[in-house]
Amino acid sequence: MHPESPRQLFDLYCSLREHFGFAPQWWPGTPDEIALTAILVQQCSWDVAWDAVLQLRESRLTTLAALAGAEEQHIHQAIRRVTFGPTKAKRLQQIAGLVLERGKTSFAELLNSASTTELRPWLLTLPGFGRETTDAVLLYAGNQHPVFVVDAYARRVFSRLDSLPLPDKALKPAGYEMLRTFVEQQVRSALPLYRQLEFPADVPLEVAIFRDLHAQLVELARHHCHRNRPRCQRQGAVGWPGYAICENHCLPEICGRCPLSETCDFPQDAE
Numbered sequence: 001m002h003p004e005s006p007r008q009l010f011d012l013y014c015s016l017r018e019h020f021g022f023a024p025q026w027w028p029g030t031p032d033e034i035a036l037t038a039i040l041v042q043q044c045s046w047d048v049a050w051d052a053v054l055q056l057r058e059s060r061l062t063t064l065a066a067l068a069g070a071e072e073q074h075i076h077q078a079i080r081r082v083t084f085g086p087t088k089a090k091r092l093q094q095i096a097g098l099v100l101e102r103g104k105t106s107f108a109e110l111l112n113s114a115s116t117t118e119l120r121p122w123l124l125t126l127p128g129f130g131r132e133t134t135d136a137v138l139l140y141a142g143n144q145h146p147v148f149v150v151d152a153y154a155r156r157v158f159s160r161l162d163s164l165p166l167p168d169k170a171l172k173p174a175g176y177e178m179l180r181t182f183v184e185q186q187v188r189s190a191l192p193l194y195r196q197l198e199f200p201a202d203v204p205l206e207v208a209i210f211r212d213l214h215a216q217l218v219e220l221a222r223h224h225c226h227r228n229r230p231r232c233q234r235q236g237a238v239g240w241p242g243y244a245i246c247e248n249h250c251l252p253e254i255c256g257r258c259p260l261s262e263t264c265d266f267p268q269d270a271e
């Protein structure tokens, strides 16, 4: 590992946090709703997935017992706007049944019942639970699982920051575990630096860091680091309506350019 790299990632995080701010409840909802959103958002936009969760909430279908006992068509009706609605309606019901079979009545109870090393492999066996979904549920729906969520946004941002000494192939989809482990090691090597910042006292420090690091990278990709025509030297794009810091960020008076534009290796005139 490059001796400077934990410090580099910390500096990058600080630049993002200074620019976007810190939102302790960045991913909204109860633990069950967070898990539902993580499933519904697969290949779907955030606002459609979150709206479906609100519809499920209105139909009193956000608990595992309610989902397991509901008619599949009622679940489908509530989530009909999400991509692959019929498949996801069936999955939600199957997942609710499997967690209940394990003797847990909610995701909060499930996630508090065992260690990350025990739960992660089991979650990966649930229908529709790939690595990204599993880690998002562990990190945001639970309070004791410090894992870094690797998503397309993180890969994109890291691919444009050549100075971070990433392992070979870490940015390929097959390199998921490599990139996750790399980021987790980087953060753990620099914990004294992160301790100088303010994080919620009711969540273990590493969980709070991995949540906010992931959130900041999503914000960066959403506002500035677009797949095409990134906004390196100009005001960021408007964010998701109603979504924590996103909606109100990148107003003319607070945003002039990407917070990483000084250190990024990507062409700065890409507009």
Ligand code: SF4
Pocket (backbone or CB within 6 Å): 157, 160, 224, 225, 226, 230, 231, 232, 258, 259, 260, 261, 262, 264, 265, 266, 267, 268
């Ligand atoms: S400077 Fe441009 S390419 Fe680099 S992180 Fe920012 S938006 Fe992305």
